Structure formats: structure tokens, C-alpha cells
Amino acid sequence: MNRQEQFARIIHYFPAFTADQIALLNRLDLLYGDWNSKINLISRKDIHQLYLHHVLHALAIAKVITFVPHTMVLDLGTGGGFPGIPLAIAFPEVQFHLVDAIGKKIKAVQAIAMELGLSNVTVICRREESLEQAYDFVVGRAVSNLETFYKWSKSKIAKEQKNSLPNGMLYLTGQPTTLPACMQLYALQLFFQETFFKEKCLVYAAAPPDKTF
Secondary structure (H helix, E strand, C coil): CCHHHHHHHHHHHCCCCCHHHHHHHHHHHHHHHHHHCCCCCCCCCCHHHHHHHHHHHHHCHHHHCCCCCCCEEEEECCCCCCCHHHHHHHCCCCEEEEEECCHHHHHHHHHHHHHHCCCCEEEEECCHHHCCCCECEEEEECCCCHHHHHHHHHCCECCCCCCCCCCEEEEEEECCCCCCCCEEEEEHHHCCCCHHHCCEEEEEEECCCCCCC
């Protein structure tokens, strides 16, 4: 699928995007292509599938929840800015903190966010255990195994609720072999028909009251 076809799929699945949002998404190809020539934000063999494998994949979270304005979202282990950058475009009134311990990737993500004028994005170079702020949701994509990511996330989730889903973790991953009872799985083929999403899932888990796994 070429670039135009991939981009058309995003518009197809998200017809409510405004002209400004579409324009910002359209700029991602050039920005990521430029930065990827300098550092490895995305696999070189995969950069030509940016919109399908990365942008649309990140936007799967928007199929499960519509964040209300002023929601605070932590993108933990953001890497090249996914899922945080596409979500920040989709939800301009939501605050996103994109965190990763790899400085060169964070530098690139910061530059991309600035080029796009995403005032709702804060980029932080830090390890997860040093984060002290609480968030409504912690999101991530293929950062670690499911149980580990949940353990990292649960202590960072705020108690005050404002969204349709209770505060918690939203994690993009492959098909897990087992799923703890506290978690809910959404197969991405429920939302997207492309073959790439056949084995892809979104796992949601609310933070338990005692913050234990």
C-alpha cells in the first residue's frame, strides 16, 4: 500500500478529523522521513508504512476512548513518538507527556512536536521510576511485556475520574498468550480491516484500588 493509500485509510476510519488535523497528519511523512535519515526512530524497512503501521496503529486508542478535554495522558516509553504524537493531533485539548530514557529519540520527538506546533505535548527524557506526577491514563506501544508495563503504569494513575473509562492503562501489543482477569482486550480488527492488524490488540486495565497487580 503506497503512502496516498495509507493516508486515505486514516481519513476513512476517522472522518470527523478537521482540516487542521488532516494537515498535521499529512506533515508526519516528511518530518519522520527527515529525522529517520539521521537516527533510527522507525525501522528503515518500515518507514514507508508510516501511516498504516504507526500512525493508524496509534490511533486505535481513539477507537476505544474519546478523551475529554484536560485529560492528562502519559505516553510511557514513547520511542519515536508513538502513540503520543498521533493522539495529540487527534485530541488537541488533551495534555500528553511523552517520556523515554533514550535522549536522541526524545530530541527528535521534541523537534517533531515543535515543528507541528503541538502545544499539548510535553517531551521528557527520564526513566519511568523517576516520574512522580499522576495521570488519567498511561498509554504505550510494544514497550515491554504486558505485565511489566502494567506494573510500571499502575502507580502513576490518578484517582480522580473524568472519562467514560475509569483511569488506567491502554497498551498496544500483539496477541497475549494469557490475559489477567483485571484486563480487557480489544482486537484491532474490530476497527481496522487491513491484514497488518490481524494479530494486533489494545489492552485496557483500570488501576486497582490497592495499586497491586
